[in-house]
Amino acid sequence: MSAYNFAYLDEQTKRMIRRALLKAVAIPGYQVPFASREMPMPYGWGTGGVQVTASTLVPEDRLKVIDQGADDTTNAVSIRRFFEVTAGVETTTEADRATVIQTRHRIPETPLQEGQIIVYQVPIPEPLRFLEPRETETRKMHSLGEYGLMHVKLYEDIARHGEIATTYAYPVRVGKSYVMDPSPIPKFDNPKLNGSPAIQLFGAGREQRIYALPPWTPVKSLDFEDYPFDPSRAAGQCALCGSTSSYLDEVITDDSGGRMFLCSDTDYCARRVQEGA
Amino acid sequence: MSDALNLSGGFKDPALDAARAFRVALNAMSQPGQIFEMTGIEPPLPLSEAAGALLLTLIDHETPVHLGGRYNSPAVKQWLSFHTGAPFLPAPQALFAIGRWQDLLPLTQFAHGEAEYPERSATLIVECDQLLNTGSCLTGPGIKSQTFLNLPDERGLAANAALFPLGLDFYLTAGSQISGLPRSTRIGGV
Known part of the structure; x- marks a missing residue:
């Protein structure tokens, strides 16, 4: 434990990140620049989320880390281990027992509670980036609330595909102000952002941005009156626990077309199996 | 001056104590109006326990601090210099400020952020006698329906909230009590 400062980062770095947080x-939904540090893992592996978690953890925390809903994939295992070693905190896979949850690309099926903190790993924090590459311009667009371009993009989806074809990183508006990228969560998870009792923190390491949603913040997925937002879900049920309401991954099981649906949230699925659902 | 420097009373274990204090500060800023406890240090008067812990958690050589009224004293300056290394500057250049409400007026002297960089604004720590969940009605992000807090100046703070997304963010402190009041909080039920 004494080989590292608590939670790896030095105190000055933590203060800088804490001020940004x-x-x-x-300013809910606004991307605050911060001086992202080199972490002992490559960009794209959640360095932003790790720095936010490191600056937020207290020794009494119980940490859960998920990657695409799973507790047992490489990214989740390595980050969980990282904080076991550098912060000495207890870890868990149970969403309702965790005080801090770091996540890549999912919000747990188990509803978040008051007092919990969820930290999202974000690759591209700027929702307008693929529409307007210049930071100077996107910054101006946010300051003016000029989001017409985003609606044009969603409209073109409808014109081309008959529906809004954006299925993940689906843009949201925070209250009446900023349009925000919810990180590449499936749009199935978007409704969980709205009025969540948990504190939601977003960290983008390579892009050096931090943003946040306090509890009970209204968050609306962008849509049109005649094409309302649809949090779509695969028509199927989990082959292990039988859930018909959870978000499903499709898994190919052989090379002759065999496939099955499984819950992407391993904690939710395992507990349902255990309870004999 | 024959008075010995009093530099004691800081964090006993800086990394862990600052982590715990920051968690309180984060909870307070994300749940405006809720009253939290921040303890564990003994700063020199007139600094309250909560204000002292908050400053030790957030300021360093990168953050100019403005000391208002009685807080602009040698004892406070020496203590903060020793523990944080923060420079003391006039209000317009400050990222943090500490004082009683009247020490910090007019609010217009502080940085309010820019349209494209609204985070470039000061955070004011306002020392109060006591925090109570009565008085002004607060609504907005971080508040489930509404909450109440005895604010030092409802009109002044409502005017600040009207500047959103620009504006100042506040911590109200009294003894070990602390409550956050970001610019996003609407005041007076409007």
């Missing part, structure tokens, strides 16, 4: 919760 406080401004982020004070």
Whole structure:
């Protein structure tokens, strides 16, 4: 334990990140720049989320880390182990027992509770980036609330595909102000962002941005009156637990077309199996 | 000056104590109006326990601090310098400020952020006598339906909230009590 400062980062770095986090919760949905550090893992592996978690953890925390809903994939295992070693915190796979949940690309099926903190790993924090590559312009667009381009993009989806074809990283509007990228969660999870009792923190390491949603913040997925938002879900049920309401992964089981649906949330699925659902 | 420097009373275990204090600060700023406890240090008067812990958690050589009124004292300056290394600057250049409400007026002297960089604004720590969940009605992000807090100046703070997304963010402190009041909080039920 004494080989590292608590939670790996030095105190000055943590203070800088903590100040950014406080401004982020004070201006919900706005991306606060921060001086992202080199972490002992490559960009794209959740360095932003790791820095946010490291600056937020207290020794009494119980940490859960998920990657695409799973507790047992490489990214989740290595980050969980990282904090076991550097912060000495207890870890868990149970969403309702965790005090801090770091996630890549999912929100747990088990509803979040008051007092919990969820930290999202974010690759591209700027929802307008693929529509407008210049940071100077996107910054201006946010300051003016000029989001017409995003609606044009969604409209073109409808014109081309007959429906809004964006299925993940589906843009949301925070209250009446900023349009925000919810990180590449499936749009199935978007409704869980709205009015969540948990504190939601977003960290983008390579892009050096932190943003946040305080609890009970209204978050609306962008849509049109005649094409309302649809949190779509695969028509099927989990082959292990039989859930008909959870978000499903399709798994190919052989090379002759065999396939099955499984819950992407391993904790939710395992517990349902255990309870004999 | 024959008075010995009093530099004691800081965090006993800086990494862990600052982590715990920050968690309180994060909870307070994301749940405006809720009253939390921040303890564990003994700063020199007139600094309250909560204000002292908050400053030790958030400020360093990168953050100019403005000391208002009685807080602009040698004892406070020496203590903060020793523990944080923060520079003391006039209000317009400050990222943090500490004082009683009247020490910090007019609010317009502080940085309020820019349209494209609204986070470039000051955070004010306002020392109060006591925090109570009565008085002004607060609504907005972080508040389930509504909550109440005895604010030092409802009109002044409502004017600040009207500037959103620009504006100042506040911590109200009294003894070990602390409550957050970000610019996003609407005041007076409007």
